[in-house]
Amino acid sequence: MLDGRSQVRRRAGPRLWLSGGWLTALALAAIFASFLSPHDPLAQDLFLGRMPPFWVDSAEPGYFLGTDSLGRDVLSRILYGSRVALTVALIAGTLTCLIGASLGLLAGYLRGWVDVVVSRLIDIWMAFPPVLFSILLIAVLGPGLISIIIAIVVIDWTRFARVVRAEAMAQGAMDYPASAQVAGRTRLSTMLVEILPNVLPTIVALLTLEMGIAVIVEAILSFVNLSISTDDPTWGGMISEGRVSIYQAWWVIVFPLITLFLTVLSFSQLGEGLKDRFDPVLR
Amino acid sequence: MSFLSISNLSVRIAGTTTRLLRDVALSVSPGEVHGLVGESGAGKSMIGKAVLGILPRSVEIISGQIELDGTDLLTLPPAEHRRRIGQSCALIPQDPMTALNPSRRIGPQITDRLVDILGWNRAKARERAVELLHEVHIPDPDRILRSYPHELSGGMRQRILIASAFAAEPKLIIADEPTTALDVTVQKQILKLIKEMQERHNTALLFVTHDLGVVSKICQSLSVLYGGLVVEATDVHGFFRAPSHAYSRALLAATPKYTDPEASLTPVPDAVITEVNAQVDAVDREWRGG
Ligand SMILES: Nc1ncnc2c1ncn2[C@@H]1O[C@H](COP(=O)(O)OP(=O)(O)OP(=O)(O)O)[C@@H](O)[C@H]1O
Ligand SMILES: [Mg+2]
Numbered sequence: 001m002l003d004g005r006s007q008v009r010r011r012a013g014p015r016l017w018l019s020g021g022w023l024t025a026l027a028l029a030a031i032f033a034s035f036l037s038p039h040d041p042l043a044q045d046l047f048l049g050r051m052p053p054f055w056v057d058s059a060e061p062g063y064f065l066g067t068d069s070l071g072r073d074v075l076s077r078i079l080y081g082s083r084v085a086l087t088v089a090l091i092a093g094t095l096t097c098l099i100g101a102s103l104g105l106l107a108g109y110l111r112g113w114v115d116v117v118v119s120r121l122i123d124i125w126m127a128f129p130p131v132l133f134s135i136l137l138i139a140v141l142g143p144g145l146i147s148i149i150i151a152i153v154v155i156d157w158t159r160f161a162r163v164v165r166a167e168a169m170a171q172g173a174m175d176y177p178a179s180a181q182v183a184g185r186t187r188l189s190t191m192l193v194e195i196l197p198n199v200l201p202t203i204v205a206l207l208t209l210e211m212g213i214a215v216i217v218e219a220i221l222s223f224v225n226l227s228i229s230t231d232d233p234t235w236g237g238m239i240s241e242g243r244v245s246i247y248q249a250w251w252v253i254v255f256p257l258i259t260l261f262l263t264v265l266s267f268s269q270l271g272e273g274l275k276d277r278f279d280p281v282l283r
Numbered sequence: 284m285s286f287l288s289i290s291n292l293s294v295r296i297a298g299t300t301t302r303l304l305r306d307v308a309l310s311v312s313p314g315e316v317h318g319l320v321g322e323s324g325a326g327k328s329m330i331g332k333a334v335l336g337i338l339p340r341s342v343e344i345i346s347g348q349i350e351l352d353g354t355d356l357l358t359l360p361p362a363e364h365r366r367r368i369g370q371s372c373a374l375i376p377q378d379p380m381t382a383l384n385p386s387r388r389i390g391p392q393i394t395d396r397l398v399d400i401l402g403w404n405r406a407k408a409r410e411r412a413v414e415l416l417h418e419v420h421i422p423d424p425d426r427i428l429r430s431y432p433h434e435l436s437g438g439m440r441q442r443i444l445i446a447s448a449f450a451a452e453p454k455l456i457i458a459d460e461p462t463t464a465l466d467v468t469v470q471k472q473i474l475k476l477i478k479e480m481q482e483r484h485n486t487a488l489l490f491v492t493h494d495l496g497v498v499s500k501i502c503q504s505l506s507v508l509y510g511g512l513v514v515e516a517t518d519v520h521g522f523f524r525a526p527s528h529a530y531s532r533a534l535l536a537a538t539p540k541y542t543d544p545e546a547s548l549t550p551v552p553d554a555v556i557t558e559v560n561a562q563v564d565a566v567d568r569e570w571r572g573g
Contacts, residue, residue, distance in 0.1 A: 176384045178337045
């Protein structure tokens with residue numbers, strides 16, 4: 001006999017473990033990239049260009065995932081690339097979340113003029129096409145890690161603000177915040193102690209989703225060469241470089257693509273899994 | 284001497300001339316149960332919210348006094364207002380499903396007020412919570428205090444809300460249709476429980492309902508509200524013997540009798556609605572003119 005609740009819980013299990021496991025491995029790879037990488041990710045060796053991955057007969061021992069056209073080790077570059085990807089995911093995701101969720105919470109619960117201002121701001125923001133907006137921003141700010149983070153925050157805070165505002169408004173219309181205020185809570189403390197915990201599962205799901213989005217945005221900007229200006233390896237840069245030799249050396253583009261895909265998928269799945277975990281009604 | 288005394292209270296939708304409450308006056312003494320009756324949208328909850336300082340942002344008080352124990356709440360700064368309400372008033376809300384915070388355990392939701400306002404320590408507050416749950420006939424209080432709201436039935440939650448309302452020994456409780464969301468058998472138990480608790484603690488109770496049957500059971504006095512206007516305020520015996528306002532008579536005729544639930548009911552006649560609407564308009568004309 002299973003009711004809906006325990007089924008949700010059963011499904012949340014492996015999803016949480018798999019996505020969490022992949023992201024933990026990635027985080028470790030980013031932190032210990034210099035120990036784990038078999039080669040210097042920047043070292044070129046023109047005699048070792050376009051070596052295939054280890055299971056192909058002509059593979060060069062020691063280069064597990066092959067080399068690119070300049071003879072650089074693909075595995076090492078992917079490991080180092082996770083640094084940029086995760087830095088952008090964590091910093092941009094968290095900042096976007098903090099700004100967007102705070103504004104949404106204030107607008108949705110306090111209503112009044114705060115809501116008028118925030119809602120108007122969201123409306124104006126939504127009128128800009130995001131891709132154009134981001135390219136414009138980078139063009140103004142100049143390429144670089146910090147520019148990417150700023151661009152993501154500036155563009156995506158509305159995603160949090162809209163959803164959190166709606167949810168805070170729904171929670172605020174219930175009887176429990178009114179009861180808390182009758183019991184002597186200020187509006188601010190009601191918002192933080194009563195409303196916020198009920199909006200938190202949604203915020204967490206949005207946050208991890210946003211981290212996935214940040215990884216994609218960073219990859220896209222690297223792909224069009226608007227990301228960081230140095231030679232530091234990035235997944236998007238690798239995909240861009242691998243594109244030209246896709247018929248001669250598919251591994252140069254496929255491995256970073258798979259890594260990117262699994263990472264983004266893991267972020268969104270982690271969010272869904274955590275949301276179920278956080279939700280007292282499903283817990 | 285009444286504990287709560289409202290006079291001349293008018294509330295409007297902010298920035299408009301639409302009044303939701305029209306010069307409302309009513310008072311409740313310690314140990315008294317005052318019924319607030321009227322159809323949906325009459326403004327019953329609005330009165331309770333005005334007293335407790337939890338009106339929605341979109342409405343504003345434009346005139347009147349709300350005296351609590353001789354002090355006009357509307358002249359107090361917000362922090363002082365909140366403190367007074369927290370110390371001497373409590374609310375039993377309409378919908379037990381949304382009146383408890385779904386993400387917090389029951390225990391702290393009952394004891395918060397004791398800790399925050401009365402300054403008790405957690406252990407003492409928890410002891411009191413256990414005692415209160417016994418009082419509202421909840422078995423195994425220790426387990427309940429550790430539960431989340433969704434683990435409990437509607438009747439159980441309403442008992443908890445009642446316990447929580449009486450926790451800090453308030454002088455005034457406002458019960459906003461506390462039994463409407465429950466099924467009939469549970470309704471009767473909860474009503475009995477509220478009455479029992481109110482008598483034991485000698486609380487002033489403002490009981491909002493649209494059910495005159497309930498009023499006849501637990502109230503000593505009542506106000507009939509229509510369109511934000513008190514059309515009749517009287518004691519219960521007088522009311523059920525001979526209601527003086529046509530609208531009250533119609534309302535009474537539209538209420539099922541416990542003695543004869545099968546008797547045919549007459550809905551409020553159109554003529555009466557027209558009459559009471561005219562009265563509301565007259566009051567508004569006078570208000571605009573003055
Ligand atoms: N936030 C609000 N802004 C503007 N008008 C409101 C707001 N909330 C309620 N009203 C209006 O105030 C009037 C009184 O509402 P109130 O909730 O007090 O009715 P009630 O007598 O409690 O009815 P019910 O039995 O349905 O609970 C209604 O006409 C309603 O439309
Ligand atoms: Mg109501």
